[in-house]
Amino acid sequence: xxxxxxxxxxxxxxxxxxxxxxxxxxxxxxxxxxxxxxxxxxxxxxxxxxxxxxxxxxxxxxxxxxxxxxxxxxxxxxxxxxxxxxxxxxxxxxxxxxxxxxxxxxxxxxxxxxxxxxxxxxxxxxxxxxxxxxxxxxxxxxxxxxxxxxxxxxxxxxxxxxxxxxxxxxxxxxxxxxxx
Numbered sequence: 001x002x003x004x005x006x007x008x009x010x011x012x013x014x015x016x017x018x019x020x021x022x023x024x025x026x027x028x029x030x031x032x033x034x035x036x037x038x039x040x041x042x043x044x045x046x047x048x049x050x051x052x053x054x055x056x057x058x059x060x061x062x063x064x065x066x067x068x069x070x071x072x073x074x075x076x077x078x079x080x081x082x083x084x085x086x087x088x089x090x091x092x093x094x095x096x097x098x099x100x101x102x103x104x105x106x107x108x109x110x111x112x113x114x115x116x117x118x119x120x121x122x123x124x125x126x127x128x129x130x131x132x133x134x135x136x137x138x139x140x141x142x143x144x145x146x147x148x149x150x151x152x153x154x155x156x157x158x159x160x161x162x163x164x165x166x167x168x169x170x171x172x173x174x175x176x177x178x179x180x
Contacts, residue, residue, distance in 0.1 A: 001029040001038040011046035017073055024077050025055075028084050032059065044073055055080045062091055133163065141166045142174055 066083035070076030
């Protein structure tokens with residue numbers, strides 16, 4: 001597995017930090033068949049009272065992503081790995097239930113998670129809402145989001161005419177997801 005460790009908010013990961021993260025990710029690497037093609041991106045951010053770690057592992061069939069906060073880098077990485085393992089169990093259980101084992105065999109190595117994960121009860125779809133997309137600038141979309149009691153806003157970009165989702169991040173800033 002190729003591991004990229006990046007620091008943000010003034011954090012510069014040391015060689016010791018990178019070695020720790022790489023060693024921890026070896027545990028997750030063993031769940032996959034195609035280990036040579038695996039890539040993991042770890043973004044470590046430092047804040048005044050905690051550190052945050054975001055781990056992303058894209059594979060052919062799924063993209064695993066976990067984000068955790070801890071008092072230090074080491075505890076945040078451990079929490080993220082726990083989340084990744086839960087995601088793998090959940091995905092494997094879901095695929096087994098759908099009888100689509102081909103995707104499972106392509107992605108995960110034999111022998112891991114033979115014990116089924118706890119049955120996950122999917123949340124029920126309780127509402128469907130239709131919206132009319134209006135062409136807006138990013139700034140106008142931010143204004144619209146502030147007027148609603150939601151944490152996201154769906155709109156049509158007035159320049160590219162592509163659908164975008166504006167959302168509020170945990171740190172209070174805005175972020176945009178763009179469609180291709």
